[in-house]
Amino acid sequence: MSEQLHQRLFDELERLPLIDPHTHINPHAAASTTLADILGYHYYTELAHSAGLPREQIEEPGLEPRELVGRLAPFLDHLDNTVQVSWLVEMCREFFGFDGDRIGAANWESVYDAALETMALEDWENTVLEKSALEQVYLTNDFDDPLDGFDTSRYVPCLRTDDLVFHLDRQTTRERFEKSTGVALSDSSSLRTGLAVLFEHFTSHGARACAISLPPDFTPEKPDSVAADAALSRIDGDTEWTCDEATAVSRMVFWTLSQACADFDLPFDLMIGVNRRVYPDGVFQGQDLFDKRTSLKQYGELFSAFPGVTFPVSVLSSTSNQELVSYSWIFPNVVTNGHWWYSNIPAYIETDCRSRLQAVPRHKQIG
Template identity: 65%
Template sequence: MSEQLSARIFAELESLILIDPHTHINPHAAASTTLADIMGYHYYTELAHSAGLAKELIEEPGIDPKEKVGRLVTQLGDLDNTIQVSWLLDICKEFFDFQDEAITESNWENLYDTAAKKMAQPDWEQQVLKQSGLEQVFLTNDFDDPLEGFDTNLYIPCLRTDDLVFHLSKSETRERLAKSTQMDIGCASTLREAIGKLFSHFTSKGARACAISLPPDFSPVSVTADQADSVVRSLYAGSELSCEEARTVSQFVFWTLAEYCAEHQLPFDLMIGVNRRVYEAGVYQGQDLYDKRTSLILYKDLFNAFPNVTFPVSVLTSTSNQELVSYSWIFPNVVINGHWWYSNTPAFITFDCKSRLEAVPKTKQIGYYSDMYKLEFALPKFRMYRRVLANVLATDFVISRNWSEQRAIELGKLVLRGNVETIFGC
């Protein structure tokens, strides 16, 4: 009975047209052109490297796309237990009519050629969007992105601010900021004004959020322009900052971002807890790991200071998830957001999803985002989440709590789509 119930709920959730609230899609090249675009996703390169494929073979300069896929295929047998390979098979079956049980050294070339022909069709991007049931896709835009040459009603701009907060000490970042704002920046007040110009530019193009990825030791505190001015002047004069001075600049810029989010009524997406370059010899994007020292207590001043700013928060571990559940339980402006990165497997999603649905107001949960770099990944990733969600709704709500099937479906639709619309103003 529970399996049939879960299947019916899943079918209803599968029919829902979605808004994906966080991706890394390039709107100028949203869909893949070869199977290498798909298998070049960091999940496959880092898993293949972990299983024994040399980094030099994966990242050889100038490697032909077909050759790269052939090399990665040699490791797929060791990876066929992973959920990531199930995503790959889902893509190949749904989009490229692949019928075999596994991608092997004997069948991959035919799959590659079939995929290349399909991807060469002029309306391939539209086909993928339609088959995936995607209505809108949120982007992750550099702060100096002109936001031109694409449909901002389909691909929703989002101001990504990591460089501003953590890399302003780089002359390249300062030059990009000056060029994009057409400002002569040299002090805290002009820096603040320049950041304001970025917000005006992004909101004029339909941006729906500001976002940042944060290390586990970052603590946002209020730093005013007066307090930061001498350090900012030193930075723009070319002086090398101490660690403490660099932290002051980061905190000033971050707090300024929060102030402009309040002014422009933009949600501020916080993706908390990633340590960069832990595995320094890893493949591209396969070097970063989570850190259990992360605690949301570091953000209490922020959450208290900006009650009118909505903070959709992503965390990397189930330990952090329990803390996030508690903060979203208490703080009206803290919203649970997706299942990020190392928590993006069915076992962790199930545990985290159960605790969220049991404890947090249903209107404060963004169930899932794909975090994808190519459009083809929306279908298998959201399907994975919808299967988990359907099982949780069936067992924990219909069977255990005597909810009607329709009531459970409506809850699923709310966390999958309805809350994205209300929280981000879509």
């Protein structure tokens, strides 16, 4: 590709308004207030910890934002080869007037002060959105989120369902469910009733999707109602289900959520393949990894059972991308969705995007 064509394509892409389909932004306080809100994000704390900074120094209780950045900054000298740090430098240039090539131990304080001054401006939140050409930001909302007090046309609610599918054995999850729905969970019938209440609540507040992250060994199948009801009938406090009981309940909840997506005309975003707490001594959100056991064959029955539900699918590794491309090629309701987490690296994105653009209908690609 010639430099002229490259620039022309880039300029055209720059004109497009953007919708971010997956964030963890707090809509009640969406804008960063210090540089620590950026450098404290797990992409940076993971790398600093990997480069040698102890977790205890990153997550010390009561640590002031300036002190946190001061502890992280020296480790940026080891990380200037990474794309994550290139993003940081670009952000500081675009928003805070930084004109250098590197941020590290020698200059972090001036960058911190410039960021602090800019972030204190009254129109800071709008400045970020306008300069980034962001029209909408999709949220990650707990199922018991009241969804009040923010502009849902800008910050779009999305129902995150991991707790419902995988943690109904916990008393706190069931108590939250009952408080938010008015339904005491006891069997599959009460589950359906309660989920209908949740979907009514979310869609009435402008929700545009349901979402979940899934481990490699999860297989959605048409549930065994008898087995699920038997497990639900003996819930008492923090319940210790057998593996078979937990699987029966998880499949029941997941299938019921899929039916609710069909009933309420919501897409179901699937983020497939994450193993939780592989590195339990890691920093916050820096403990989870993927492996190669994931196969979308496990989801074939689901995609066929709910042809009216759109499933935007994200995978964690480039090795899973060809399978995702093939499923989106064949299944009308499977959509390729972004480059999630560990696949969010240009070297992988370039190859993945090329295969998607060459094989998948153009209107079935997100990001």
